[in-house]
Amino acid sequence: MVDDYLCVTVRSRPDEREAAFKNRLVEFWTVVLREHPDVYLRVYAETSKFEQGPQVLTRQYLIEASVAEELEVIVGRHQLDVDPIDEDEIYSKYDAAPPEWFWIPH
Secondary structure (H helix, E strand, C coil): CCCCEEEEEEECCCCHEEEHHHHHHHHEEEEEEEEHHHHHCCEEECCCCEEEEECEEEEEECCCCCCHHHHHHHHHHHCCEECCCCCCEECHHHHCCCCCCECCCC
16 A cells, blocks of 8 residues: 655646647557556546646646655656656545546546
């Protein structure tokens, strides 16, 4: 049983529309699912809505701490903007409670 999760925050491009950002995320996670299924299986949840920041949208994911470094490398290859992952800020799976979070079925 995994107890340690980290939060990953992905940011849109400045002034990117929600539909375009959503499409880029779908494309990215499809690649992760196909090329890195072991990493994809360790993505526990995503926020159910985009958050509006100054000129950008964000979406958060809760991942198993064990795949944080590998996911950062994959994200970097796909030119997604991601806030630095704070490995000292540990979450439990209970922090990703519906309806604010959507549990990813595997």
